[in-house]
Amino acid sequence: MTTESAINTPEHNHKLYIETVGCQMNVLDSELVVGALRQDGYELTNDMFDADTVLFNTCSVREHAEHKIYSQLGRMKFSKRKRPNQVIGVIGCMAQKDQKLIFRRAPHVDMVVGTGQLAEIPRMVQEARANRERAMAVSLGRKAGSRDTVSRSFESYDPLREPEMRPSPFQAYVRIMIGCDKFCTYCVVPSTRGPEQSRAPSHILSETKVLADQGVKEIILLGQTVNSYKHTEEDKLHRLSDLLYMLHDVEGIERIKFVTSYPKDMGNDLLEAMRDLRKVAHYIHVPIQSGCDDVLKKMKRGYTVEQYREMMGRIREILPDCAVSSDFIVGHPGETEESFEKSMDVIREFRFKNSFIFKYSPRPGTKAYDLYEDEIPDKIKKRRNNEMLALQNEISEEDNTNFIGKEVEVLVEGPSKNEEKKSDNQSTAESADPNGPIQLMGRTRCDRIVVFDGNPRLTGSLTNIGVYDCTPTTLMGTIVTRAYQHGTDGMLPILQ
Ligand code: SF4
Known part of the structure; x- marks a missing residue:
């Protein structure tokens, strides 16, 4: 019996609008929530003013992400005058963090649901519509009970899969753990x-098999510190490396990636599994955050630059072709010009494939918010951000030129961003031949983006591309076809 039939629900149009901000974990959560609501007959719409059910899946990592949600909620303020049965919900990280504050700041919100209670959403949406009463479901605070009690209040939500909301029909996120204990x-x-709680390997394996049966070729394993994964099942301790061996055997899966790694937990067992397993991408996102030990200490990251360097040495030794990317926070309290220069030095030294650079943003509820003054003016943060980005781009472009003249294998993800823009601007009447060549985009085994012209039917396949040019973020190439030349022994590569 669906939730709808169990509760006497007022008339509504079964249109669902969901807006997602934040990381891949949130994208996956939204996919799962939509999947559950589809079971109750909901259909997605892109127009929040046309939906009787509106959900905002939120992020609290930066202030900007929260402002964005409050401003969207502001736009919904009078919406219920036209749609008295509308339900507006705030779900995810901001819901867990701000709880009742959301009702105070946006009194038209009907429900607040934290990250650990997402399974409750279908029931809560129906009850909110039927009873017109506000409802809140959140997990316990980290100090509200024993570790076990608090852990139990955060339920990992991994039920159905919803192909429509995936990054592409051939790619899927798979959660392998929730939470974080690094503080x-x-x-x-x-x-x-x-x-931090790791999911049972048997559950992850059966989910992956279901995805492979649905045509998924690439899975991206998710965890806040994904390489800290540990789960004991049938008296055997499984680490991420063991999980990779297990998932590698799933027929139909061609590529396996994982994000985000934590430097201190990068064991050789994991690097060796990456080396030995053909399907595992040679790509690691392992944020250093700063190149200065004093700042790292203030951040309580738990390692020094020298320890990070030792980890990079092992990566380079075991996986010489592995691409490594990083995150940096600029303008963290205590970051002097000298510390900033040390961060620039580590970019030069480690030559990251790319870096995600963020300006420090003080977040209520964190230790840094209580302990340190946000002493660095925004102007300086911006300048450091720009300088760092320019340096990283220079290095990324230099390293990308090494691919020019070489052949790379890419998993084709679909139309490139340019192609998508082009087709958005094109009217149906003038739309191009659906089977004609378009600009496609794919990624190499080391996560480099490649664009090339090809038939859209190549989406989801592994294709060889000859690279002829690059930018800091993209390799440009053409499809490599091979033909037998009569009278010769081998295959003759022809660049188209
Ligand atoms: S930044 Fe630190 S505390 Fe936050 S998720 Fe990553 S490891 Fe955990």
């Missing part, structure tokens, strides 16, 4: 996502 001083995740 970096600037970060809200340990409160909003709760204690």
Whole structure:
């Protein structure tokens, strides 16, 4: 019996609008929530003013992400005058962090649901519509009970899969753990996502098999510190490396990636599994955050630059072709010009494939918010951000030129961004031949983006591309076809 039939629900149009901000974990959560609501007959719409059910899946990592949600909620203020049965819900990290504050700031919100209670959403939406009463479901605070009690209040939500909301029909996120126990001083995740808990390998394996049966070729394993994964099942301790061996055997899966790694937990067992397993991408996102030990200490990251360097040495030795990317926070309290220069030095030294650079943003509920003054003016943060980005781009472009003249294998993800823009601007009447060549985009095994012209039917396949040019972020190439030349022994590669 569906939730709808169990509750006497007032008339509504079964249109669902969901807006997602934040990380891949939120994208996956939205996919799962939509999947559950579809079971109750809901259909997605892109127009929030046309939906009787509106959900905002939120992020608390930066202030900007929260402002965006409050401004969207502001736009919904009078919406219920036209749609008295409308239900507006705030779900995810901001819901867990702000709880009742959301009702105070946006009294037209009907429900607030934290990251650990997403399974409740279908029932809560129906009850909110039937009873017109506000409802809140959140997990316990990190200090509200024993670790076990708090952990139990954060339930990992991994039920149905919803192909429509995936990055592409051939790619899927698979959650392997929730929460975080690292408590970096600037970060809200340990409160909003709760204690670190790894999912059972048998559950992850059966989910992956279902996805492979649905045609998924690439899975991206998700965890806040994904390489800290640990789960004991049938008296055997499984680490991420063991999980990779297990998932590698799933027929139909061609590529396996994982994000985000934590430097201190990068064991050789994992690097060796990456080396030995053909399907595992040679790509690691392992944020250093700063190149200065004093700042790392203030951040409570738990390692020094020298320890990170030792980890990079092992990566380079075991996986010489592995691409490594990083995150940086600029303008963290205590970051002097000298510390900033040390961060620039580590970019030069480690030559990251790319770096995600963020300006420090003080977050209520974090240690840094209580302990340190946000002493660095925004102007300086911006300048450091721009300088760092320019340096990283220079390095990315230099390293990308090494691919020019070489052949790379890419998993084709679909039309490139340019192609998507082009087709958005094109009227149906003038639309091109659906089977004609378009600009496609794919990724190499080391996660480099490649664009090339090809038939859209190549989407989801592994294709060889000859690279002829590059930018800091993209390799440009052409499809490599091979033909037998009569009278020769081998295959003659022809660049188209
Ligand atoms: S490792 Fe640190 S930055 Fe990453 S989620 Fe955990 S607390 Fe946040």
